[in-house]
Amino acid sequence: MAMEEIKKTNLDMFLWLSDIPAARLSRSHFSGRAKSDMLLNNLCESFNKQLVGARDKPIITCLEYIREYMTMRIVNVKKMQATARGPLIPQATKAWDEIQTEASKLTVMMVDEVTYQVKSLRSQCVVNVEDRTCTCRRWDLTSMPCKHAVAALYDMIENNMHVGTFIGEVG
Ligand SMILES: [Zn+2]
Incomplete structure (x- = not known):
């Protein structure tokens, strides 16, 4: 249905999307193995944004920057989990x-x-x-x-x- 709409409005886009397997684009074809509704692209973009300050550093300094960032992230997630009043974290409770x-x-x-x-x-x-x-x-x-x-x-x-x-x- 959505592909037919795209075909009507933008043939080039339709042809480009047609080459991509449906299992990568459509919820109807996802395997369900991951058990997550998080989009991979959002994860990558968020992580890349955090690394802007380390990209021009030597490799060891860059890796140390990433280690510190990941440590802070894990601590922040644990702090957020601690605020949960029930079995779900606040975002999941809201959802x-x-x-x-x-x-x-x-x-x-x-x-x-x-x-x-x-x-x-x-x-x-x-x-x-x-x-x-x-x-x-x-x-x-x-x-x-x-x-x-x-x-x-x-x-x-x-x-x-x-x-x-x-x-x-x-x-
Ligand atoms: Zn449903």
Whole structure:
């Protein structure tokens, strides 16, 4: 769908993107092995930005700069983790709160014991709570239940079905 739009608006871009394997561009083709929603490019750009001050230094000085930067980063992450009031760090808690808010706006229809059709005004997804998958692929790729999965789990709770193993891991 998106590629067809790109083809209509920019043929050169379409041809350039067509040469790149879908597994590198599209969530629908990602393997799910990494269990992260972080974009690699953001990591690299952030790291490169930090190294600007060391690029023109001799190799040992540059490596020492990187070691000190990484040490400070690890300490800062540990400090942030220490501020967590629950099992999640503050950023994940905020994301989780947003997921729960969005989940409450969705309509859920049970298909069978483990499969749920979850609809919003514009789209729908199919959640499998046993396999921990959703057709949006966020649950598969990050291990954090997406809004569709949470909506399905809420529906299970409302119908007195056991969800402890699902909600217990994130809440
Ligand atoms: Zn989903």
